[in-house]
Amino acid sequence: MTRDSLTITRFPPSPTGYLHIGRARTALFNFLFTKHYDGKMIFRLEDTDKARSKKEFEKDIVEGLDWLGITYDEGPFRQSERTKIYQTYLRAMIEKGSAYEAEDSNEGEGKVVRLKNPNTTITFTDLIRGDIVFNTTELGDFVIARNINEPLYHLAVVVDDFEMEITHVIRGEDGISNTPRQILLQEAIGASRPVYAHIPFILAPDKSKLSGRHGAVSLKEYREAGYLPEALVNYLALLGWHPTNEREIFSMEELIKEFDLSRVQKGGAVFDEEKLKSMNKIYIAKLSDDDFLRYTKKFMPDLVRRTSGYNDEKLAQMTPLIRERVHTFGEIADMAGELDYFFGAPEYNAQALVWKDDTPGIAHKHLEHIAKVLEKIPENTFTVESIKSALWDYATREGRGSVLWPMRYALSGKEKSPDPFTLAAVLGKTETLARLKTALVKLS
C-alpha cells in the first residue's frame, strides 16, 4: 500500500444486539490493518431493520469500542439517515434496466425492487483465502429493496462502501456468500470493487458457533468480570492472527506495527477463556500499585467497607497478596471470604494448630517463643523482613513446619494463606500478639 492510495476501511455493525466478542475482534482487525497502513476507518451503523435496531445497542457498541481503545476516523453514520442516497441509486438502476420493480410484495403495500441478474460467473480475490469463484445464476433476481424508499442490506452496503470510498472490506467469513451478490450490485451501479478479506469465526469450545449458551459472549460481560481491555485486545488479536515470531504480549501500538492480514488464519478459532485469564493475569501484574488499588476498590466495595478501620497503608500491604492470587478483578470479590482473617480474629479448633505429628505441647512451646521474640520488635519496625529475620533461625533449628504452621494458623485460622511473616506484618504487632495469645490459651 503506497501513500497515494489511502486505505479506507469500515466497521459496520447493526445495532440489533450487544457488541459481542466476534464483532469486537472484527473491529480490532479492521483497526489494526487501517492504522498499520495509516489509513482511516469509518464507523457505520446498519440500522435499516427498524424493528430490531435499538439505541441501547448502539450505545453499547460505541462504549465497547471506546473501552477497547478502538477509534474510528469518521462516523457513526446511520443507514437510516441515508435513504435518499439509496433512492437515487435505485432509480438510476431501474432507469438503466439493471433493476426493476415487481408486483409481488408479500407485505401488501408497494412493489419490491429486484436486481436484473446478468447470470455471470464472478471471481474475486480474498486476501486471506485467495481466489473464490461463484456462479451467480442461482442467486436469481434477488430483492434489493422492500420498495423504492426502503433499501435492503446488500444495496445499502454496496452504495455506502462506494460512496465512502472503502478500499478494504474486512469482515467475518459469513460474508463470503454475500460477496457475489454485492459484486453484482457494484457492477450494476458502476462501483469499483474493494479488496476483500474474510476472517474466520470465533468458535465455542465444542467448535460450534459461539453463542450465549456457552457463557459470556458480549464484551460488556468481560468488562464487568474484571478483565483489562489491554488483555482482551491482546488475546483477541492472537485469536486468528499470529506474528512471525513467538512473542505473545503486545500493546495496541505494537500490534498495529506487526499486524498483517496475510498472517490471519483461515480456520475458525475456539475461544479459550483460560488463555484469556492467563493473559489478563500478565496485564494485572503490569499494573502500577495505584492502579491495582483503584481496580481493587472498584471491584471489591465490600473489602473497602470492611477495611474502614485500616489505613491505606495496610490496604496497600494487602494488595500484593490479592494481586498474585487473581486472574481477573471479578475473582477479587470471590476472595473476600478467604481474606476474613484480616478483618477479625479467626475461629478454629485448637488441634488444627498442631503440625503433623507434633503434640499440642510442642506447638505451645513454639508459639510462646514466637510471642516472646515478636514482643521485642518495636512497633514501627514490625515489618516482614524484621519478623522473618527474628524467627528464621529458630524455625530452621526447630523444624520450619513445626514452628511456622502453628504461627500461620494462629494468625489466619486457615490451612491455606499467605506466609506467617506477611500476615503478622499486615495485622500489626498488637493484633498479632493478641492472636498468638488466643492460640496459647486454646492449647493449654
Place this chain on the structure above:
RNA sequence: GGCCCCAUCGUCUAACGGUUAGGACGUGACCUUCUCAAGGUCAAAAUCGGGGUUCGAUUCCCCGUGGGGUCACCA
C-alpha cells in the same frame, strides 16, 4: 440438499518441500521459606483418512471424511 469456506498437540498457533514438527494456555511431576499463591525446571501431548507429484511432503494436486457458512421483502 445446492453453492462456498475450512482442517497441525485438549485449545491458540509456528514451521515460505528437507526441523528430533517449535512456542503459549491448560495438565502432570519436581524445586523454591510450613500451607496457598507467585516463580523456576522438566514431562506427556498433534500434522483427519486415502491416493498422487517429488529424491523428499505438515507444506502442492485429487478424492473421501469431518466441521462451518450461505441459500429472507434480517443484517
